[in-house]
Amino acid sequence: MAKEMRKVRVGSVVRTKMDKTAVVEMVWKQxxxxxxxxxxxxxxxxxxxxxxxxxxGDLVRIQETRPxxxxxxxxxxxILSSRQLAEVQPIELETEITPVLTGEALAETPPDAVTAxxxxxxxxxxxxxxxxxxxxxxxxxxxx
Numbered sequence: 001m002a003k004e005m006r007k008v009r010v011g012s013v014v015r016t017k018m019d020k021t022a023v024v025e026m027v028w029k030q031x032x033x034x035x036x037x038x039x040x041x042x043x044x045x046x047x048x049x050x051x052x053x054x055x056x057g058d059l060v061r062i063q064e065t066r067p068x069x070x071x072x073x074x075x076x077x078x079i080l081s082s083r084q085l086a087e088v089q090p091i092e093l094e095t096e097i098t099p100v101l102t103g104e105a106l107a108e109t110p111p112d113a114v115t116a117x118x119x120x121x122x123x124x125x126x127x128x129x130x131x132x133x134x135x136x137x138x139x140x141x142x143x144x
Contacts, residue, residue, distance in 0.1 A: 006063050006064045006065070007063070008061060008062070008063050008064075008077070009024075009026050009043075009045065009061070009063075010059065010060070010061050010080065011024040011025050011026035011027075011043075011059075011060065011062065012024065012025055012057060012059050012083075013025075013054045013055065013057065013060060014044075014056065015056070016049075016052070016054055016055060016056060019052070020048065020050050020052060021046055021047065021048065021072060022046075022047045022049045022060075022076070023044055023045070023046060023047070024045045024047050024060055024062055024074070025042055025043070025044050025045075026042070026043045026044075026045070027040060027042050028040075028041050029041070045062060045073075046069075046072045046074065047060070047062050047072070047075065047076050048065070048068050048072050048074065048075045048076065049076045053076070054079065055082065057082075057083030058079050058080075058081065058082050059080040059081045059083070060076060060077075060078070060079050060080060061077045061078050061080055062075065062076055062077060063075055
């Protein structure tokens with residue numbers, strides 16, 4: 001195949017779990033021929049990444065090449081832009097929130113902190129009651 005005739009595509013990396021391979025997804029919209037509604041089309045390419053440079057979310061340019069394996073027929077040309085992902089894992093967030101939701105966080109804190117939290121909650125409740133009372137008076141005044 002002549003190098004001029006090779007297809008070049010731009011897509012985003014969606015998986016990098018395999019060694020020297022990345023899965024690149026190219027998304028485009030196409031109008032349905034009968035219903036005229038926009039449809040989202042997705043093509044997935046298995047890309048040869050010999051140095052494992054790709055990371056999830058990167059925007060990459062790939063080029064068609066000879067078959068490298070059963071599914072790999074594309075190779076990485078360049079990484080156009082890298083996307084920064086959060087380092088916090090969902091499991092870590094759940095472990096931090098669980099004690100707060102169950103009330104275990106209050107049991108582990110010293111008594112002074114518990115009273116401070118209780119006082120803060122009471123002041124918030126009073127503030128809500130005050131605002132609710134003000135709204136109730138205004139409604140009664142409008143009725144009269």
